[in-house]
Amino acid sequence: MPYPFWETDVGYGPLMAVIAVLHxxxxxxxxxxxLYLVVAERAARAGADLQRLxxxxxxxxxxxxxxxxxxxxxxxxxxxxxxxxxxxxxxALIRTFxxxxxxxxxxxxxxxxxxxxxxxxxxxxxxxxxxxxGWIYFVAAWxxxxxxxxxxxxxxxxxAWLETGEFWDGFFNPTYWPSLVMRTGICILLGGVFAVFxxxxxxxxxxxxxxxxxxxxxxxxxxxxxxxxxxxYENVDVLSQKAFVDVAERLVLPTMAVEYMLIAGAILxxxxxxxxxxxxxxxxxxxxxxxxxxxxxxxxAFEFYRESVRKPFVIHGYMYANGLxxxxxxxxxxxxxxxxxxxxxxxxGRDLFNYSCRSCHELEGYRAIKPFFDGTDKDYITGALAGLxxxxxxxxxxxxxxxxxxxxxxxxxERVDTRPLHEIHRLEGLALGRRVFEMRCGSCHVRGGxxxxxxxxxxxxxxxxxxxxxxxxxxxxMPVFSGDDKERKALIDYILSWQAEAAR
Amino acid sequence: xxxxxxxxxxxxxxxxxxxxxxxxxxLTLHFAAMGCLFGGMLALFAARLPGGLENPNARKLVKLFxxxxxxxxxxxxxxxxxxxxxxxxxxxxxxxVSGWFWLxxxxxxxxxxxxxxxxxxxxxxxxxxxxxxxxxxxxxxFVSVTYSSVFSLAERPEAQKTHYAGDTSGMVWLPDVxxxxxxxxxxxxxxxxxxxxxxxxxxxxxEAAWSKGKLLFTLGTGAAFVTGMIYLLTLGxxxxxxxxxAGIYSLTVGILAAVVAVPLYLMRKLVxxxxxxxxxxxxxxxxxxxxxxxxxxxxxDAKAIGVDPQWAVFALFAVCLVIALGAVAWMLRIFFKADxxxxx
Numbered sequence: 001m002p003y004p005f006w007e008t009d010v011g012y013g014p015l016m017a018v019i020a021v022l023h024x025x026x027x028x029x030x031x032x033x034x035l036y037l038v039v040a041e042r043a044a045r046a047g048a049d050l051q052r053l054x055x056x057x058x059x060x061x062x063x064x065x066x067x068x069x070x071x072x073x074x075x076x077x078x079x080x081x082x083x084x085x086x087x088x089x090x091x092a093l094i095r096t097f098x099x100x101x102x103x104x105x106x107x108x109x110x111x112x113x114x115x116x117x118x119x120x121x122x123x124x125x126x127x128x129x130x131x132x133x134g135w136i137y138f139v140a141a142w143x144x145x146x147x148x149x150x151x152x153x154x155x156x157x158x159x160a161w162l163e164t165g166e167f168w169d170g171f172f173n174p175t176y177w178p179s180l181v182m183r184t185g186i187c188i189l190l191g192g193v194f195a196v197f198x199x200x201x202x203x204x205x206x207x208x209x210x211x212x213x214x215x216x217x218x219x220x221x222x223x224x225x226x227x228x229x230x231x232x233y234e235n236v237d238v239l240s241q242k243a244f245v246d247v248a249e250r251l252v253l254p255t256m257a258v259e260y261m262l263i264a265g266a267i268l269x270x271x272x273x274x275x276x277x278x279x280x281x282x283x284x285x286x287x288x289x290x291x292x293x294x295x296x297x298x299x300x301a302f303e304f305y306r307e308s309v310r311k312p313f314v315i316h317g318y319m320y321a322n323g324l325x326x327x328x329x330x331x332x333x334x335x336x337x338x339x340x341x342x343x344x345x346x347x348x349g350r351d352l353f354n355y356s357c358r359s360c361h362e363l364e365g366y367r368a369i370k371p372f373f374d375g376t377d378k379d380y381i382t383g384a385l386a387g388l389x390x391x392x393x394x395x396x397x398x399x400x401x402x403x404x405x406x407x408x409x410x411x412x413x414e415r416v417d418t419r420p421l422h423e424i425h426r427l428e429g430l431a432l433g434r435r436v437f438e439m440r441c442g443s444c445h446v447r448g449g450x451x452x453x454x455x456x457x458x459x460x461x462x463x464x465x466x467x468x469x470x471x472x473x474x475x476x477x478m479p480v481f482s483g484d485d486k487e488r489k490a491l492i493d494y495i496l497s498w499q500a501e502a503a504r
Numbered sequence: 505x506x507x508x509x510x511x512x513x514x515x516x517x518x519x520x521x522x523x524x525x526x527x528x529x530x531l532t533l534h535f536a537a538m539g540c541l542f543g544g545m546l547a548l549f550a551a552r553l554p555g556g557l558e559n560p561n562a563r564k565l566v567k568l569f570x571x572x573x574x575x576x577x578x579x580x581x582x583x584x585x586x587x588x589x590x591x592x593x594x595x596x597x598x599x600x601v602s603g604w605f606w607l608x609x610x611x612x613x614x615x616x617x618x619x620x621x622x623x624x625x626x627x628x629x630x631x632x633x634x635x636x637x638x639x640x641x642x643x644x645x646f647v648s649v650t651y652s653s654v655f656s657l658a659e660r661p662e663a664q665k666t667h668y669a670g671d672t673s674g675m676v677w678l679p680d681v682x683x684x685x686x687x688x689x690x691x692x693x694x695x696x697x698x699x700x701x702x703x704x705x706x707x708x709x710x711e712a713a714w715s716k717g718k719l720l721f722t723l724g725t726g727a728a729f730v731t732g733m734i735y736l737l738t739l740g741x742x743x744x745x746x747x748x749x750a751g752i753y754s755l756t757v758g759i760l761a762a763v764v765a766v767p768l769y770l771m772r773k774l775v776x777x778x779x780x781x782x783x784x785x786x787x788x789x790x791x792x793x794x795x796x797x798x799x800x801x802x803x804x805d806a807k808a809i810g811v812d813p814q815w816a817v818f819a820l821f822a823v824c825l826v827i828a829l830g831a832v833a834w835m836l837r838i839f840f841k842a843d844x845x846x847x848x
Contacts, residue, residue: 002593004664006603007672068574069617076581077610083588084603084674087596091588095513098589099817102526105582106821106828112574113832117839124842133835140831165511167814318510327510343597343668 001323003087004343005354011366012085012359019081023074024303025190025296028183030067031141032191036218037063037118038134040195043214045127051207057122059198064119072112085359088323089314096161096170097151104147110140145183153179156310157238162317174238182229185222186299192219193268193295196276197288209280216276216283219291223268230261230302239309243317247309247394250450257305264298267291311394312360320396322359329399337400349411352404360395363415373412375421375439376483382409383479384443390477391443392450420484433494436487444478447498457495458502465492515810516590518818523586528793531583532786534576536698539785541572542644543699543724545637550696551703551716557630561707566633568706569620569640577613590806591658591796598658601667603674605650612650616643648695652688653678659799686735693731694788697724697762701781705774718770725766729759732788742799751794758787 008015037060044052083090094101114137121130150171154161161170195215202208238244248254271291275282314321320329328335338344341351353363361369373381385405389397398405417424421435445451457465468474469481469488481488516523544565553559557566588595599606616639623636657664657678667676678684697720704717739746746752762784769777797806 003597004600004668005672006600006674008603008674065621069614069621072574072577073610073614073617076577076613077607080599080607080610083596084600084607087592087600091592091596092513094585094589094592095515095517096511098517098585099814099821101585102582102821103817103824105578105585106824108581109578110828110831112578113835116571116574117835121839121842124846125838126842129838129842133838136831136835140828162510167517167817325510343665345672346669 001088001337001341001343001355003323005351005358006084007354007358009362009365011362013366016081016085019074019077021300021303023071023078025299026066026071026074028145028187028299029190029194030063030071031138031145031184032187032189032222033063033067033194034115034134034138034141034191035188036191036195036215038131038138039218040211040214041131041134045131049207049210051204052211055199055202055207055211059195060119060122062198064115068112068115072108086314086321086323088325089319089321092315092319093151093155096167097154099167100147100151100171104144107140107144107147111137111144114140142184142187145187146180149180149183150176152306155313155315156306157236158316158318159238174236175233178229178233178236180229182226182233182302185224185226185229186302187222189219189222189226189268190295190299192216192222193272193288193291195219196272196283197285197292200283200288201285205281208283212276212280212283216272216280219268219272219276219295223265223272227265244309247311250392250394251308251311253308254305257301257308260301261298261305264294264301267294268298312396322356322396324355324396324399329397334401335399337404347411348404348407349414352400352408353411356396356398356400356408363412369412370416372439372443374417375419375424375435376416377418378410378413379482380440380479381412381416382406383482385409387444387475387477387479390451390475392446393443420487422486422490429490430494430497432487433490433492433497436483436491437494440479440481440483440487440491454498454502457498459499460495462492462496465495515812517812517814519811519813520590520806520809522818523590524793527583527586527590528786528790530579530586531789532782534579534583535694535785535789536782537572537575537579539695539698540702541569541576542641542648543695543697544572544702545569545641545644545699546692546696547699547703547717547720548637549641550720551713553707553716554712557633559713561703561710561713564706565703566637567624569637570617570624573613573617573620577617590809591804594658594661594664594800594804595655597661597664598654600674601657601664601676602650602654602678605674605677606654607674609647609650612643612646616640616647619643648691649688652684652691655796656684656687659796661800661803682738686731686738690728690731690735693724693727694785697721697728698781698785700724701765701769701777704769705778708772708774721769722766725762728762739795742795745798745801746795749794749798751791751798754787754790754794756787758784758791761787 037056040052041056043049044056079090114133117125118130118133118137121133125133150173153175154170154173157174158170159173160166161173192215196212196219199208199211199215202211233239268291271287271294275287275291310316312321313319314323317326319325328340337355338348338351341355344351345354357369361367364370382405384391385398385408388395398408400408421427421439422432425432425435427435441453445453447454460468466488469491472480474480481491483491548557548562548565553562556562619636619640623633623640626632626636657667660683663678663680663683667679670676700717700720700723702717704714704721707713707717736743761780765777765780765784768780
């Protein structure tokens with residue numbers, strides 16, 4: 001780990017999410033909006049529709065300012081922040097794809113200049129030239145998506161690159177095409193919905209109805225394309241690999257994200273058809289606003305889906321989100337993690353926590369780990385660290401040696417509440433037993449879910465369970481029970497109660 | 505999941521000389537645009553043109569600022585990309601040590617950009633324009649000081665470690681002001697030089713603007729020379745190895761070109777002066793680059809990084825660049841031709 005670790009209490013997830021979500025919206029909108037503008041300009045000019053032209057000119061002002069000032073600079077901001085939060089991942093991506101980025105930069109220059117000239121050129125340029133610049137804008141903007149899509153999808157499905165290390169293998173990876181179709185659809189959708197929203201506020205009724213209807217059809221086309229893209233995406237072979245299916249089962253987020261996408265899609269389809277195509281008179285600003293939010297929600301859900309099924313990697317199968325390479329971690333049990341850290345704080349436990357956990361967890365606050373360890377003890381934590389990758393949440397294995405694992409365990413234990421659970425929660429009997437199971441077993445064994453052990457205990461007597469709890473040979477990845485006698489007894493009773501439960 | 509041999513990213517996808525060449529070229533363009541913008545704002549305030557911000561040339565300049573900002577940002581992306589490609593290890597580290605300030609750079613740039621548009625579009629008179637401009641200027645000052653601080657820190661891996669050990673929250677500003685203040689002042693005066701140049705060119709048909717531009721350009725050149733020399737002297741231990749490096753040649757060429765630009769400009773040979781000034785900036789950019797290498801000696805050696813060229817992708821980049829430059833030229837031509845047609 002050649003880089004220092006930025007210790008912000010804000011948490012890496014929220015920092016990244018805020019900036020990325022806004023940027024991703026605006027940048028896709030900038031593409032679809034651009035296409036909408038030129039196509040609509042052409043139609044308006046062909047029909048000598050002065051009102052519509054005036055509308056488009058106003059729209060382009062807002063649009064260009066938004067995509068230049070916010071779109072371009074929020075993109076720069078993402079680049080700055082990933083360098084801070086994930087320097088190793090960023091370096092790996094830049095070293096691999098720098099010429100891709102250089103190509104994107106070229107399109108970026110054309111895009112920015114075309115946007116500026118389109119905006120200043122309404123009165124100054126002939127209709128034909130003005131539209132030509134509009135087209136150049138759209139093509140350049142879309143081409144930058146064509147490039148960046150290769151890099152974003154690479155992170156999820158690096159494909160053959162993992163073996164060859166070849167640029168093109170990584171770039172045209174298994175999710176490249178579906179993602180491109182889907183994102184292109186989303187661009188068009190966002191452009192259309194936005195135009196519906198703006199046009200809904202028009203004073204002049206006939207022109208309002210006309211513009212709304214056109215923009216709504218536009219939005220529906222985008223929706224259909226993105227839906228096709230999603231079906232294609234979802235069915236890419238790679239995504240049915242165990243690693244992805246596993247994550248989708250272990251985390252709620254991917255499933256939830258897909259649900260959100262479907263809901264958003266339904267709202268958009270219904271809303272655009274009813275208030276856009278059949279009864280455009282109903283389309284006023286508040287309705288348009290709802291549609292806009294639905295579009296953003298659906299798109300945001302897709303991004304969360306993509307981000308969440310990638311867990312725990314930053315580059316799937318290559319580098320974990322904490323910047324450790326997969327092959328480095330495989331060697332973990334022997335090698336010292338601390339020795340590989342160039343910037344030490346002087347507190348080993350803290351260094352270990354930073355470089356192993358803190359890109360995904362704060363101790364308290366963002367995705368806090370304290371609650372998962374309150375009521376346990378140093379031995380449990382140290383033992384659990386050995387089985388991090390066996391937990392229900394997709395996590396990288398701990399990458400240090402045994403001594404460092406003990407160090408981190410002790411460090412975390414000092415910062416959590418290590419009183420027994422019955423003292424903290426004043427629980428007794430089965431309630432206590434259930435809690436003990438949740439805290440000391442539940443991270444790796446979920447009843448009826450991940451790592452279920454219900455069946456194993458089916459015909460166990462109390463003594464057998466007792467033995468399992470003390471059995472150091474159970475699994476190297478499983479801590480030996482280290483709670484006090486009261487907790488042990490309650491846990492055994494609780495596990496025994498499953499048998500009665502099953503009998504009923 | 506065992507991969508016997510995962511690809512290694514500790515290689516450059518092009519020979520170092522090529523990356524360096526692109527880096528120096530694009531950084532020169534970035535500094536030129538930045539000089540017109542940041543220096544143009546300084547020059548505008550320093551010039552006190554008759555009529556203040558109502559002066560036609562002042563208005564022209566204010567209307568141009570947003571576009572110059574777009575150019576500055578766009579042209580700044582590439583050199584930072586190339587710098588990160590090679591110097592990632594030290595650059596990310598320095599950025600992380602100063603994390604919040606670093607993150608403030610694009611934020612400040614975004615706000616400055618918005619203020620520049622507000623200044624260009626406001627209909628509320630010159631007092632309002634001045635407020636927007638000053639806000640934008642404040643944003644740009646923040647950006648420039650942060651860059652000077654972070655890039656100075658990037659050249660000092662030892663200092664990164666000590667400052668990080670003292671504060672890990674990303675609130676570290678390189679506390680050794682002497683290390684970056686002259687570097688920054690040199691950038692500032694350099695920007696003023698370019699800004700004065702730009703003001704004069706823009707107002708070449710107007711006596712007041714032209715003479716102010718001339719004055720600021722000449723003064724700026726002198727001030728940049730002085731601050732540059734002081735910065736050179738503050739290099740300390742690094743000075744001797746720098747004098748023995750290729751950097752001294754580019755520095756000399758740069759200084760000569762910058763000096764030649766002055767009489768050319770005064771004689772209204774604007775194209776020649778512009779070329780000379782550009783060459784001057786490029787000389788400085790390369791010298792700056794060499795200083796970094798010299799300072800990093802013993803910590804980081806760019807030449808030691810393996811090279812595994814991706815020629816096919818590079819060729820595609822080159823082709824796209826040519827097409828893009830064609831598109832840019834065409835768009836600018838029809839745009840300004842329309843201007844001339846309208847004027848006629």
